[in-house]
Amino acid sequence: MYAMMDQSREGRELMAIMLKSAYDIVLHWFRHERVRLHFLRMVSENLTGPEEKGTGVGLLMFLSFLEQYGIGVAVGGSGMLTKALIDCIEDHGGKVTANVSVERVLVKDGRAVGVRAAGGQEFMAKEAVIGALHPHVLPKFVPEMDPAAARAAQQTEITANCVLTIHAALNEPLKFKAGDHVGRAMMIELLPDRVDVLREHFDDLRYGRLPRHSLIGLGSASNLDPTRVPPGKAIMHAWDYVPYEHPDGGAARWDELKIPFAERMLEKMRAYIPNLTSANIIKYHCDSPLDMERTSPSFLRGDIHGVAPYLYQFGAHRPTPDLGQNTVPGVERLYLVGPFQHPGGGVFGAGRGTAMRMCSDLKIDFDKVVKGAK
Template identity: 40%
Template structure:
């Protein structure tokens, strides 16, 4: 192999770039190989509607990564040295209803309770008690978020050592709906609580989804969702600057097709153009293991491991994304005191929790929701005017959708995506009537079937990786035998959405780096800038 490196990383999404940045910073000769002609994977930004309008096509909110020491402690110098700048909105999100009412999530619990009290004093008091109950659980759930998870049995045994932990174990076996109806009664508060639990692409009535509610609701009051100035891609760009400053390389338009092994160890990769890249110390793949381990590996895994990987469960649904260039920002039909018109993130919700539950039932059976829509809306130009020409705005309008339609499967999306996108847009106009055809300057649509065409690693339209069920979380992600990033092949490691902590913009590459350093005898603390 003519291209000789210590470490070869496959995939230039933010996870691959992050693990590569740690490798390069440790003095290891590192290269990142990316199939696409652009950076960032699902953390990318493009002018897909009109020149000057910068749209995030994948992840747009950088929430969970704010607690990652890579950002919180600036371990790689991304903020101090490499140009990454986060902007933080005052409010976390606003939930708006068709009747003009709204509930805003403020960072202050008391202020949020005041919002809820307008609908139900009882639920406002219950929300405060829920936060008091959930806050001690949050550190237990988040403890391993940015490092390798302990074995699952060990984690449960640790939880079982305290009353808080034992209550947490009980919650982990429940659905979000189970928990929500134990605590809240008002339909609007129930809708708000349920929607939070679905952001990992799981249905609110799936057992084990209370986990996402226990993480999601407290995070509104613990963390801050950040938006990189200039678009989501500014995180990958800062990581590339860090890699290159430390002697590493990032090569685009290099499609890996083979992971080469010798004597039971990974020794490099081969690309579609016939190039080979040797790896003296490690190969790290961020590509779905059902591709990288079952299709690329030149030495087959055992039939048992192949079977387990092939039985991985997909998420309940995918999504339909609309990137829209606007003349003016959405104006919501809400009471004058509402914070919705100042919010960067808005979630329109049905006033009836039954409608919301029926929407998720439709998704389960491959149907376009019949009971109504509940889109996820982000207008990042409200906090970052650099993303559009002066005075203009970009709108990220996203909605859960099934990957396989009941009649026609996933290919049917090519026929119906514009019609379904129009349905979602028209439903959104009931909340924000100024988003008229005259206000829309340009629109770009990604359907569930478009996602894997845009980014092949979004297998079956799974935008946050395969299903985030409890059975596929923590050290069981992707499977127990590989839950700490190591594979049965020496020197071959997993990274990215297929591993803990899963999808979203979290910076999971840091955890993989810790394991690789441990195996190579490198002290992690000697590498970082703190």
């Protein structure tokens, strides 16, 4: 890729953008503090500080992607997307079994042939096994994998920027000081007044400190999808960035300290949304980075994108060059999916890449399968 880019002026320019930080580029391209903040805040949504070298490419990806395609939101909530996928599998004769914890990928003659669940039950595969197995635990599931690839997988870096979220049921829709148009946005960022505040937030996270400022983002999906709530009511979700290890006693302390943190977030949000009062909040649920880890083994140490989006863990090198093709060296017919694979965390339909790779190995015409599904 780099050799190809190096062959033209445009390619070399793109290469430089990729290697620089978003901050380097925004400082060079834009003068206005608000414009700079707008771009830098969006880049940081990828769970990395905008001063990290290698975040420059995020400038070309995030905002342009959102401007071009918007944000897809499932009517009825994300669970409806899962339900639609299950319906599709079942419609094609497949079966989905939930609440089974897999402990081991079964390998015979260098090929994945099934999985063993906790309790010993085995599920045999006809053609292949697909796993959302985090690189840190992959060797535990597949001790047969190439030892050098296993070592590299276990050394992948997890982000320092975790998320604490609030999910609230509201008596009435949010009223924004800035005007009603704000509520029609899917993603709302409460920007600080200076770029330096944003920089300091990520500096604090780098040192494992509780940030001195807030970088709160929020959305109120019921403004766009009324099926989520009874008539007149509303929902809201909000997030801020925190370290996985609480400075006052480690990750386990979040169980006690997440509610006081959430209360402070709500207080700060009232400066922008006056009716976010306790009378308006029917009830809220709060998840700390520790809760995220409990939600899915993909979110180890609270990294909701699996592993950090550093340039060296990006593209075909995500999570490592060995695993970047969604396959596992040393074991055939074992395929990887998950936020730690390319293109990273997010509901992108990223399993498509794995499906393409599997189809190629199994001599199935991928384009024909996709056309048939339309």
